[in-house]
Amino acid sequence: MASKSQKAQFDVKTQFEAIGQQFQTLQILNEEGQVVNEAAMPELSDEQLQELMRRMVYTRILDQRSISLNRQGRLGFYAPTAGQEASQLASQFALEKEDFILPGYRDVPQIIWHGLPLYQAFLFSRGHVKGNQIPEGVNVISPQIIIGAQYTQAAGVALGMKKRGKKSVAITYTGDGGASQGDFYEGINFAGAFKAPAIFMVQNNRFAISTPVEKQSAAQTIAQKAVAAGIPGIQVDGMDPLAVYAAVRQARERAVNGEGPTLIETMTYRYGPHTMAGDDPTRYRTSELDNEWELKDPLVRFRKYLEGKGLWNEDMENETIEKAKEDIKEAIKMADETPKQKVTDLMEIMYEDMPANLREQYEIYKEKESK
Template sequence: MKDVLENIEDQFEMFQVLDENGEIVNEDWKPDLSDDDLKELMRRMTYTRVLDQRSIALNRQGRLGFYAPTAGQEASQLASHFALTKEDYLLPAYRDVPQLIWQGLPLYQAFLFSKGHYAGNQMPEDVHALSPQIIIGAQYTQTAGVALGLKKRGKQAVAVTYTGDGGTSQGDFYEGINFAGAYSAPAIFFVQNNQFAISVPVNMQTNAKTLAQKGVAAGIASFRVDGMDVFAVYAATKKARERAVNGEGPTLIETETYRYGPHTMAGDDPTRYRTEDMTNEWEKKDPLIRFRKYLNDKGIWSEDEENQVIENAKADIKKAIKEADNYPKQKVTDLIGNMFEELPHNLQEQMEEYKEKESK
């Protein structure tokens, strides 16, 4: 039995296309992307890195509420999203606001979500997505249901979700992938293995050698991907999407990555559980650095272009946070009114009480 387990684990080798030096090491899986596509992907990654830096600063100023840093995970998040279509349905976790923004959520609404305002959870009609899930792993069972709905309606679309390595320790993770596998639902399940579930390292969460292998028990296709490699993530996602819309069932993709910042800005101190040497090693694998090297070698990206993206991002963020700051404040009556279509008697009384207070 030990030999069987080791044989399975050994099959989940790391899938890589673009190495840390920005060189192609797997020509067969190099994505067929135009120069304009490559530049757009780099633009999104650069923009998102700036958004992360500014969001951390805004949080420290008290202008944002809950915020989970994303630096280091841009390839995992944005290269995967780049392989999707507008018709695909996104079910993000709380760290996956960047994908929502590129899916079409206005930036000011993303800031309202961070502030805890209900308007930050109201997706525009043309944005196929749910608001970020705070409950760890819950989006996996939701994704299985959404994917089955897409299948029953005959849609050529997939449901896509993300969780961290800690999410694989939740029951919802197993229930979601098992249900999707049993019904051959068109779903893509991402596990962004950033090495720590808050402060708990992966090797203390599970005895499994990889997280991708957890898909074997559910009978679904699984990949283990270099999550700092934009090409590997894009290629794996595109393949998973093709399988899903062709009726071949769901896919589990483990992207091995790293978050440079804390788990969230709510008091987490990563220096208490991570070494400086570990962070330095992962910084050498930075997804922006290796992708920039590749684009520079092709002669299609320059420092001036990147600086322009940075300035545009700063301007957009300044405008969006001002809009979020000036948005009508959330009232207690808003919270009560949003809970039910028809208020029960006890809440009707509270509604009238707070309406009177708010009118003064």
Template sequence: MAAKTNKSFDPVKTLHEIEDKFEMVQILNEEGEIVNESMDPKMSDEELVELMTRMVYTRILDQRSISLNRQGRLGFYAPTAGQEASQIASHFALEKEDFILPGYRDVPQMIWHGLPLSMAFLWSRGHYMGGAIPEGVNVFPPQIIIGAQYIQAAGVALGFQKRKQKSVAMTYTGDGGTSQGDFYEGINFAGAYRAPAIFIIQNNQFAISTPSSVQSAGKTFAQKGIAAGIPSILVDGMDPLAVYAATKDARERAVNGDGPTLIETFCYRYGPHTMAGDDPTRYRTSETDSEWEKRDPLIRFRKYLEAKGIWSEEQEAKVIEDATEDIKVAIKEADAAPKQKVSDFINIMYKGELPYNLKEQLDIYTEKESK
């Protein structure tokens, strides 16, 4: 006898009801006006100015890094313009003791967490010194394997939990990263153990050339957290206040033992996926670019701060001047780093007695390098 179907349950309706709950949170609109007073994080004037300073500095760093890449003075580089609110405002909610597990586009957060700018340039060049993170700078080197940082973040967060340390592990991936198995394993592990982690999906609309509409049949990427039992939120990733408020709330709940949070920041990257030959004009229109540029996080935040009387053209010009000078100094420091040798890689990789075959190779290379 065939089992009776429960006609009262409609899985399609249930899916739509869940998806409809993920309305995008916005606090600051494109005109720089507060439109959601209840979620306004009420940052002090000093905090607002500092956040704007970091965002402007990061935009200049992006522009100069693209130029340095084109000059052959940097290696791998993934542009960040357009994602300053998503990246810098989320980082602004962290404490120094927290750990960042970045993707390859997340170098700005590493710098604001204490990584010397010259080391970021060396990492771009593939120099081993770029991965020698200084003591007390709580960041991992940028992860090249898509999504792998999510599993690592769950592990770091669990370590904080076991030590009863009031810190969080925060990691980032893009919309494409959510299709990786590591993404699901990471959020499921953290959810099951209520680890103090913050998982951020920077939905910048394209995974290289694949649009987010093809990446998933889901209406949002935030809803993926439901399967792991994780509180999830979709925020306007071009709105610094919304990103900061969501991340700050996630951190407070994490350190209080309430487990991880998944945050989707709905944003846009103005440039190519990376400087390694990607041509965004092949899959994006100029009309789309123009529409997103109207939502620029720097423009709306600037309007907001100017209306409060705490930001001016002179202040912004000074930030640009300082950033430009810092970059000049840092690239010279990177240029002065010692040239890499094969023997360096062998010595760095192993501590103590080398395997006999590598000992032979080390002797050969050391002799060659001494000539």
């Protein structure tokens, strides 16, 4: 007969394993573009399905061109997005215009589709102040560089919306590495305690920068970390745009109905390096793993689904590609024509009342710039 200590240990282990098993991955489309979960299918018109596909194709071209522009020295910091289009764009597609996006540095596509002009996204990459001057009525902030810091900011923005009685949400994004940060836990805990209308997205692309997710946390899923904050958590196939859309749309409905925040973990993959700043993914990822995830490509999967419904064809794809190329060409031209930022510009923006020591330096630079 088992002792009390043995029985207690067995119960704890069983309960712990049961938590992980509760978080099964939501999927609607399989890798062949076939519907495998009709019950979870979101209500989207044919036109909406086509528009989501258009945005995904457009963004894949934007990623390819941005990498080229970076290599040419025409863009600064850039984090590739190929492979994560379903996670990024289907989640934004599930929002309303009044909702607020607090992105990480890889989440530029979401804020572009939420209204940030493309040329300003390019200026952000160059470190130009005008890239951070968000137009009136565009509810986004500049991409956060500090890992996970946007989670506490999102909790605050969401609480502000609640206090103002707004029927809108704040959504924020981080990667699997961000889920190991203190700000991640503080953000979901605060939002949960105050039932703030927030959606917390963790795009689990498996490697943060280069550390496998298995070495970042002993948890079987990131979604189950929601349990500690007393909020719902769900794991979603992040290569399936319909599953991502359905999860975010439902989370939004919960939030605006006063039911509080949701944590969503999307299982996805970035095909490129962490950033273009010298990262070499071949040092920590195998070609076998890359090949495995290429078979799950969100564009291929969604294309097969739409073609099967007669909603997408090669002409529509080519038209979208050409439109993306033209827009990118015009946007980079606008960025090039924007007056270069001066040292005095930076000093003026940083301070309302400039300290005396910087005022002296400011006058020196101002004189040099006038010559």
